[in-house]
Amino acid sequence: MKRHGSSDSIVGLLPMCQTLEESSSPVGYTRDFQSMLMDGLEEDCVGGGECVQIEKKRRLSANQVKALEKNFEMENKLEPDRKIKLAQELGLQPRQVAVWFQNRRARWKTKQLERDYGVLKSNYDSLKDNYDSLKQDNESLLKQIKELKSKLYGDDEQSNVPMQEQCEDKPKSLENMIETTYFPDFKDGSSDSDSSAIMNEENSGAMADMIKDSRAIMGDAQKAYQPQFVKLEEHNFFGGDESCNFFSDDQAPTLQWYCQDQWNLSEEN
Amino acid sequence: MSTFTSPRRNGGSRVIKFGSWRKVESDNKLEPERKILLAKELGLQPRHFAIWFQNRRARWKNKQLEKDYDDLQESYNKLKVNYENLLKEDEKLKSEVISIL
Numbered sequence: 001m002k003r004h005g006s007s008d009s010i011v012g013l014l015p016m017c018q019t020l021e022e023s024s025s026p027v028g029y030t031r032d033f034q035s036m037l038m039d040g041l042e043e044d045c046v047g048g049g050e051c052v053q054i055e056k057k058r059r060l061s062a063n064q065v066k067a068l069e070k071n072f073e074m075e076n077k078l079e080p081d082r083k084i085k086l087a088q089e090l091g092l093q094p095r096q097v098a099v100w101f102q103n104r105r106a107r108w109k110t111k112q113l114e115r116d117y118g119v120l121k122s123n124y125d126s127l128k129d130n131y132d133s134l135k136q137d138n139e140s141l142l143k144q145i146k147e148l149k150s151k152l153y154g155d156d157e158q159s160n161v162p163m164q165e166q167c168e169d170k171p172k173s174l175e176n177m178i179e180t181t182y183f184p185d186f187k188d189g190s191s192d193s194d195s196s197a198i199m200n201e202e203n204s205g206a207m208a209d210m211i212k213d214s215r216a217i218m219g220d221a222q223k224a225y226q227p228q229f230v231k232l233e234e235h236n237f238f239g240g241d242e243s244c245n246f247f248s249d250d251q252a253p254t255l256q257w258y259c260q261d262q263w264n265l266s267e268e269n
Numbered sequence: 270m271s272t273f274t275s276p277r278r279n280g281g282s283r284v285i286k287f288g289s290w291r292k293v294e295s296d297n298k299l300e301p302e303r304k305i306l307l308a309k310e311l312g313l314q315p316r317h318f319a320i321w322f323q324n325r326r327a328r329w330k331n332k333q334l335e336k337d338y339d340d341l342q343e344s345y346n347k348l349k350v351n352y353e354n355l356l357k358e359d360e361k362l363k364s365e366v367i368s369i370l
Contacts, residue, residue: 110331117338124345131352134359141362148369 060100064090068097072104 060068067090075082078101087094308318 110334113331113334113338117334117341120338120341120345124341124348127345127348127352131348131355134352134355138355138359138362141359141366145362145365145369148366152369 060092064092068100068104072101076101076105076108 068086071082071086078086078098083094083097083101086092087097090097304319304322305315308315311318313321
């Protein structure tokens, strides 16, 4: 880039190379874009060994920068007439103004990219969280279905499906569940009547809580299903009046899904 | 009139500079001694070299950010598709549970 004239009043901001950014505004948003400001005369020794003196490159004054920035905010592209006008107003060469705008646009673009990236990243992260929890829900649903199917439609034998880690209780068959709910006196010993009695007492609100929890879980994915599920629970598909204890932590729930989600919720809290 | 020749315009030194860039690419920072050394190698004033280096770093960083953005955008789009599929499956499963019950 050629210099214009050689008077001292010229405040140079011609960069050494295209990428050189001038940072006369401290607004420069990253260190990397600070310009190289060389005070005084410098010698540039090109490969051939000849030394060429370059003129001073002075920073733009704060006023000049402020004016330029203000102008930039209004319109970041420069019309020729505006350029000349601005140059005259600020006592700069038109070329300097042009270059300043060029660099300013590049800086703005980078800043914009950083902003966009931040937004995209947070969108991505939240989507990922939603995805992961939805996946969990789906997996437990799958297990539920498998379990229910095998018990209700499958063979006669009572098969104890291994429980998931979260439900740490002993596995119970569906028939056992019914027995536990309605016949506190237990025969097979997998639960004792004491605990059943206790659960009867302390779980009066459990049903309501479970419904609330299941609502919360379902709400994330599919609001439409909420009412149906709530209704089902309220009607207590086992057909009894008692509050169903099987949602309590102590006992294996019929729907592992509810149990699991309850734990999930408590983990989140 | 004095002129200033950008080192970049000198084809030869550009190549050399590129080599130096490679050399220091691993450590983004430049130790003073290395700077002087490399600058001498290129026949540059240390300050010029530092400036060049700083610019290169900034340019590289920007390019990297562009690439990262595009990659992330792609990942996001894929994830979105997967999520929507998963949502459909979720609906299906839930209706299945209801039907069983």
